[in-house]
Amino acid sequence: MHTALHIGTLYVVATPIGNLEDMTFRAVRILQMVDAIAAEDTRHTGKLLHHFQIATPQISYHEHNRQQRIPELVDLLKQGKSIALVSDAGMPLISDPGYELVRACISVEIPVVPIPGASAAITALSASGLSTDRFVFEGFLPAKGSGRKERLEALQTESRTIILYESPHRLRQTLQDLADVLGGDRQLVLARELTKLHEEFWRGTIAAAILAYSQRSPQGEFTLALAGLQLEKPYFSEEILKSELQQLLGQGISRSQASRQLAKATSLPRRFIYELALSLPVVEI
Numbered sequence: 001m002h003t004a005l006h007i008g009t010l011y012v013v014a015t016p017i018g019n020l021e022d023m024t025f026r027a028v029r030i031l032q033m034v035d036a037i038a039a040e041d042t043r044h045t046g047k048l049l050h051h052f053q054i055a056t057p058q059i060s061y062h063e064h065n066r067q068q069r070i071p072e073l074v075d076l077l078k079q080g081k082s083i084a085l086v087s088d089a090g091m092p093l094i095s096d097p098g099y100e101l102v103r104a105c106i107s108v109e110i111p112v113v114p115i116p117g118a119s120a121a122i123t124a125l126s127a128s129g130l131s132t133d134r135f136v137f138e139g140f141l142p143a144k145g146s147g148r149k150e151r152l153e154a155l156q157t158e159s160r161t162i163i164l165y166e167s168p169h170r171l172r173q174t175l176q177d178l179a180d181v182l183g184g185d186r187q188l189v190l191a192r193e194l195t196k197l198h199e200e201f202w203r204g205t206i207a208a209a210i211l212a213y214s215q216r217s218p219q220g221e222f223t224l225a226l227a228g229l230q231l232e233k234p235y236f237s238e239e240i241l242k243s244e245l246q247q248l249l250g251q252g253i254s255r256s257q258a259s260r261q262l263a264k265a266t267s268l269p270r271r272f273i274y275e276l277a278l279s280l281p282v283v284e285i
Contacts, residue, residue, distance in 0.1 A: 008035070008077035010105045011084040012098065014091040014117025018195035020051060022118045028052050030115050035081040038073060040088050040097060061085070063097050070104050077110045084115075091119045095139040095165055121163045124191035124223035127201060128161075131228070135161040141174065152181045155226075162226040168218040175213065178226070179206045187227035192220040236266055238276060245277050255280075 011030050016022040031037060031054045038061035039045035045058060061069045073083055087096035105112050121137050136158060142148040155162055166174050178186070184207030193199045198220075202212065206226075241262065248258035255277040263270035 006080050007110055008080050008082045009111045009113055010073075010077060010102070011082065011113050011115055012092050012102065013084045013086050013115040014119065015045075015048060015086050015089060016195065017089045017118045017120050017123065018193065018199075020048070022195055023048075023052065024115070024117050027115050027117055028054065031056055031084050031086075033082070034084045036076065036083050038069070038083055038085045038101070040086070044088050045086055056084075059083075061097065061101065066097060066100060070101050073101060074104050074108065074110065077105065078108070089118075089120075091117065094119055094121065094137075118195065120165070120191075120194055120221070120223045123194050124189070124201075124225055125161065125163060128189040128191070128225040129203060130161045130187065130189060130225050132161065134159075134228075135163060137163045140165050140167075141177075143170070148177070152177055156181055157229060159228040159231060161228050162224075164224040164226070166222045166224060168220060168222065171218040171222055172210070172213055174224075175206060175210045179210060182206065182226070182229075184210070189225040191223040191225070194223065234266075236268065241266070241268075241273060241276055242280060245273070245280055249277070249280065 011034060013027050013030055014024070015027065031049065031052070034056055037045065037049070037056050037058045039058045040060075040062045042058045042060050048054075049056065049058075059069070059073070061073065077083060085092050085098050085101060087093075087098065090096070092098040093102065102112055125132055125135060138151065138155070141151050141164065164174070178188075184205060186206050188204065188206050188209055190202040190209060191200070192202075202209065204212070244262055245258055248261060249255065253261070256274065259270055259274040259277050262268075263273050266273075
């Protein structure tokens with residue numbers, strides 16, 4: 001077999017998470033253009049390809065066959081073939097297989113080109129009403145055991161908005177575990193059937209969610225968005241700060257050193273505290 005003069009490209013292609021109208025023009029074009037589509041479930045992806053009249057052949061690539069598939073796919077790419085990687089829904093690699101294939105391509109300098117599109121995590125976050133300036137994606141929690149306990153405990157001090165995925169049959173257990181670790185009054189948004197006909201956002205506390213889902217059966221894949229830990233900044237009046245400074249100055253400490261100490265203790269700007277210190281008379285010892 002002769003070696004191709006050019007090397008192929010791996011395209012990481014997002015597919016809809018529900019509504020087929022969320023397929024991008026670019027994604028359709030790439031799937032039509034490539035030599036093969038590496039799909040998590042060829043029957044599932046087959047329906048999508050049929051809808052968009054895409055005749056590109058598929059190769060199955062999933063968690064259980066990836067070890068044998070990766071060398072095969074890399075060989076095809078080295079021969080100049082282009083391949084599109086798709087998952088069952090959304091952006092590949094986000095709680096889906098593909099990471100090891102992307103790493104393998106990068107290690108032999110095969111170009112990897114992302115074709116962005118729908119992602120349940122970002123879709124849910126955007127309409128959650130929770131803080132979006134900083135967030136952390138946790139995907140699926142481990143099903144049980146110490147791994148699950150450790151991951152939950154790590155979330156106790158997380159101040160960013162937390163995004164989780166959960167299956168319907170495990171939702172109630174996860175809500176209870178979250179209540180035990182984070183407290184029942186933490187704000188939560190449950191998003192299900194995203195982009196589909198029965199899309200739903202449920203908003204309230206974890207405790208209220210437990211009550212709601214004790215009376216109804218969880219259906220569909222869930223994306224959970226949880227408010228991060230809100231650290232209340234203590235309020236220090238100028239009188240309190242001046243009193244503290246007075247005590248420190250009374251111990252013979254310099255204004256700048258007293259300001260530094262108090263700034264560290266209160267997490268207030270040192271310049272602001274130093275200005276207050278300057279307004280105090282120096283204590284004669």
